[in-house]
Amino acid sequence: MASKASDVLTLFSIALPLLLFLPAVPLSSAACTKEDVTALLAFKNSFPPNTFPNSWGDASTSCCFWDGVGCTHGRVTSLSFTSDEYTNDVLPVNLKGTVPPSVGDLSALTSISISSQADLVGPIPTTWSKLIKLKYFTIYNSSISGPVPLFLSHFKSLQQLEINYCKLTGTIPPSLGDLANLRSITLGQNKLTGTIPSTLFSKLNKGLLANLDLSENQLTGAIPKSFGSVAFTNVNLQDNKLTGDASFLFGKSKPASQILLARNNLSFDLTKVDYPVKYLHYLDLNHNEIYGSINEQIREVLDLRSFDVSYNKLCGKIPRGGKFNPRFPESFIHNKCLCGKPLPPCK
């Protein structure tokens, strides 16, 4: 308690002189530009009446205080909506209708997050191409359809692109690879087709760790070899129709904690793969055409939490000892000739 009290005192002694220099603007009239208010009201009015609470759009309070709206220096910089239970600063609403073009007029927006809006339909409007300051783009679990917008490739500040569990169709724009800050791409659980562009992450700033989730689409062809030099912490390409090699995603010094490639048609020799011993937690390769054997190095992985190579074409004795003592046969069944614990003994 004593230390808390002194913390508060310290805080006051630092903050008080600063406060004295602040201009005397009442908080409720904290700047909120006409342009931003107009765009937000157009957003509100594009949905049926009573979609938003009465307080939302009340001209007597700054739009910066409307739930789900966030401001920086008096400009609207973030917008967050969900239908889930109220969470801090996120407005729980059920948006019924097409995606409103008016959002494109919030020209200072850096973050948009829309989640669990089953009744929000249609493509992402082209007016959104004006949101060139966006860093975080999230649409999750909604009925958004149409393509991954090409204009996203002009958002130089974009760091995180997440449109998952929606109804996107078409292919992944190769030009997303032009973005040097885009370190996280999540387009899982859509209906995307075509191949994975080899350009993705090719211009990512050095030192940035990458995250890729394209799971549950209908992607075909090979995983780009260029991904071998991307520092992925997570690669999730499960449930597609990918073929060929994936061994280049592995490597002893890689930062990968998750490599999820299950239910594709990948075909490569697992024998010579080096596991990311320091970071690997989850490895799922089930239902592919992977051959060779599981090498002894798997015993050095420090904290392996799940491992599944079932339904492949692997052979040989399952390593044991060190940090690797698997108990569940389900993770190894339906291979060509894997044997030893937890499967029956080798002959």
Ligand SMILES: *[C@@H]1O[C@H](CO)[C@@H](O)[C@H](O)[C@H]1NC(C)=O
């Ligand atoms: C998806 O959104 C709907 C509401 O639109 C919600 O009922 C459902 O629980 C959400 N599902 C997930 C997995 O978030």
Ligand SMILES: *[C@@H]1O[C@H](CO)[C@@H](O)[C@H](O)[C@H]1NC(C)=O
């Ligand atoms: C998977 O690939 C093998 C050849 O590696 C091929 O014979 C088989 O038809 C493919 N299966 C599917 C479902 O594409």
